[in-house]
Amino acid sequence: MYIDGRFVNAKSGKTFNVYDPATEQVIATCPAGEAADVDLAAAAAKKAFYGGWRGTSAQERGRVLFRIADRIRARRDELARIETLNSGKPIVESEYDMDDCVTCFEYYGGLATKINGEVIPVPTNAMVLAVKEPMGVAGQIIPWNYPLAMAAWKLGPALAAGCCAVIKPAEQTPLTLLELAKDFEACGLPPGVVNVVTGMGPECGGPIVTHPDIRKIAFTGSAEVGKLIMRNAADQLKRVSLELGGKSPNIFFSDSDFEAAVDGALFGVFINQGEVCSAGSRVLVQKEIYQKFVEACAAKAKTIRVGPGIERETKMGPLVSAEQRDRVRKYQEIGRKEAKTAAGGGAPSQFAKGWYVEPTIFYDVDNNARIAQEEIFGPVMSIIPFKDEADALRIANATPYGLAAAVWTRDIFKAFRVVKQLEAGVVWVNHMQPTMLEAPWGGYKMSGFGRELGHWGVEEYLETKQIYVNLDETPIAWY
Ligand code: NAI
Ligand code: MG
Numbered sequence: 095m096y097i098d099g100r101f102v103n104a105k106s107g108k109t110f111n112v113y114d115p116a117t118e119q120v121i122a123t124c125p126a127g128e129a130a131d132v133d134l135a136a137a138a139a140k141k142a143f144y145g146g147w148r149g150t151s152a153q154e155r156g157r158v159l160f161r162i163a164d165r166i167r168a169r170r171d172e173l174a175r176i177e178t179l180n181s182g183k184p185i186v187e188s189e190y191d192m193d194d195c196v197t198c199f200e201y202y203g204g205l206a207t208k209i210n211g212e213v214i215p216v217p218t219n220a221m222v223l224a225v226k227e228p229m230g231v232a233g234q235i236i237p238w239n240y241p242l243a244m245a246a247w248k249l250g251p252a253l254a255a256g257c258c259a260v261i262k263p264a265e266q267t268p269l270t271l272l273e274l275a276k277d278f279e280a281c282g283l284p285p286g287v288v289n290v291v292t293g294m295g296p297e298c299g300g301p302i303v304t305h306p307d308i309r310k311i312a313f314t315g316s317a318e319v320g321k322l323i324m325r326n327a328a329d330q331l332k333r334v335s336l337e338l339g340g341k342s343p344n345i346f347f348s349d350s351d352f353e354a355a356v357d358g359a360l361f362g363v364f365i366n367q368g369e370v371c372s373a374g375s376r377v378l379v380q381k382e383i384y385q386k387f388v389e390a391c392a393a394k395a396k397t398i399r400v401g402p403g404i405e406r407e408t409k410m411g412p413l414v415s416a417e418q419r420d421r422v423r424k425y426q427e428i429g430r431k432e433a434k435t436a437a438g439g440g441a442p443s444q445f446a447k448g449w450y451v452e453p454t455i456f457y458d459v460d461n462n463a464r465i466a467q468e469e470i471f472g473p474v475m476s477i478i479p480f481k482d483e484a485d486a487l488r489i490a491n492a493t494p495y496g497l498a499a500a501v502w503t504r505d506i507f508k509a510f511r512v513v514k515q516l517e518a519g520v521v522w523v524n525h526m527q528p529t530m531l532e533a534p535w536g537g538y539k540m541s542g543f544g545r546e547l548g549h550w551g552v553e554e555y556l557e558t559k560q561i562y563v564n565l566d567e568t569p570i571a572w573y
Contacts, residue, residue: 095125095292096275098138099285105130110265110294115182115412116402116448124268127293129301132260135289136307139231139258142286148228148256152207155253159203161281163196166274173242173270178403180269181241182411182449183366185404194531195246201531202250205552209255219566226556228256229333230309233302236271237315238264238414239369245271247546248312249288255555258287260308262299266414268292295319303327312554313337314371317540335544335554337371337536339469340497342518343490344374344526348382350502354524356390358502359475362526364398364453367410368473369418372498374526376466377477378486384479388457391475392436395453400442412449413472419449422472425465429456429474432463436477461489469495483508491517496538500526
């Protein structure tokens with residue numbers, strides 16, 4: 095772990111194993127941090143915050159973020175390789191993720207000097223200002239599907255705002271963030287500004303959520319843990335932002351470009367082995383093209399190259415853990431009973447080791463089925479037919495989630511009518527998944543609240559202070 099500028103073990107001396115999902119081999123052991131370690135990290139962060147970080151100039155914080163971006167750029171291939179070894183994802187996607195991390199730190203490096211306040215016109219002879227101030231120490235809890243990228247999405251805005259951080263990577267995938275931490279000092283981050291604690295959710299994440307010196311929690315992960323965090327943060331009325339999962343609809347009208355649509359449906363749910371919060375896992379297809387669409391998706395899904403992420407030709411690697419593989423296998427079983435199978439439905443037979451599952455397509459899925467309502471977080475597509483625009487919207491919004499949605503059509507009138515009625519925080523037209531670091535990211539309904547990325551991301555780490563300055567020198571008339 096990296097606490098107060100030094101790499102340390104857990105106070106208890108306990109460790110846990112980290113695996114390569116393609117070989118099931120242990121590739122590292124990490125300290126199993128607990129409350130005592132979180133205490134040290136929070137104390138270091140608090141000391142760093144009051145001891146200077148909050149008073150640094152925005153230019154200086156920006157420069158630190160640029161240097162972090164430069165380090166990731168310089169170490170791109172090495173970090174991408176570690177990301178793939180640890181998460182299973184295809185190396186090409188890991189490289190893309192590293193580029194994304196660079197862009198993210200650069201974006202927030204630039205934004206650091208643009209966090210402005212406001213001057214508010216008031217009726218009295220006074221000057222009223224609203225200024226933005228850093229919240230203090232932020233607790234950040236990271237998932238395993240985009241390990242370093244999710245850390246960048248949270249560290250970038252926190253540091254730009256002037257906050258310090260206690261950040262916990264997922265226990266499955268701590269390696270890239272620990273690697274990057276080796277460079278923090280050389281990038282000009284004073285000790286304690288960013289502390290990386292590793293450990294299990296309840297034992298290490300839990301104490302972050304309830305620590306009295308941690309003012310804000312930013313979490314990405316399951317809705318189940320999101321609810322727990324909100325409950326546990328309530329006693330201290332801690333600020334919380336939650337980016338939870340989804341069951342995002344990818345809607346195809348019969349007038350969409352057919353080839354692009356099929357590719358968009360596959361890409362939407364099979365990228366990163368389907369371990370994507372915004373995965374287009376519900377594919378809604380208009381009746382006129384339904385049969386042809388199911389057949390085309392199934393034919394193409396069978397050509398997806400599944401294999402070790404480290405091979406450049408691989409399109410889908412193994413899932414991150416045995417636990418996640420089992421979860422997805424369970425949903426494949428459920429799906430085979432609830433709907434018809436067009437492709438996959440099990441585990442590929444060619445691998446002796448590795449947590450692989452087949453790209454799987456179910457069709458004639460009822461929107462009330464479990465595979466249409468519950469987040470699977472794996473390469474499982476549920477295809478649902480619809481009649482017309484109203485039908486598509488009714489089905490699309492009939493989910494407790496609301497992270498993302500996409501609509502495919504050549505008719506711009508129809509596209510925008512649908513966009514306006516979709517209850518989702520991110521909506522794509524004729525595409526699915528491109529993520530712009532400059533634009534807001536987050537969910538409606540049970541996909542959470544708060545927005546990451548863009549200037550919205552930095553707001554999550556800022557308090558607003560009203561300042562009233564009296565300009566009238568005459569005594570108060572009240573006496
Ligand atoms: P999870 O929500 O348990 O884990 C995410 C992070 O939260 C990890 O760092 C974990 O250590 C931490 N955590 C777990 N329990 C905690 C607690 N009690 N207090 C504080 N922190 C805690 O996700 P898990 O179990 O790995 O995956 C389960 C499902 O969650 C997946 O199948 C998927 O549906 C969803 N998920 C969604 C993600 C997203 O991007 N929105 C990312 C990861 C998982
Ligand atoms: Mg969990």
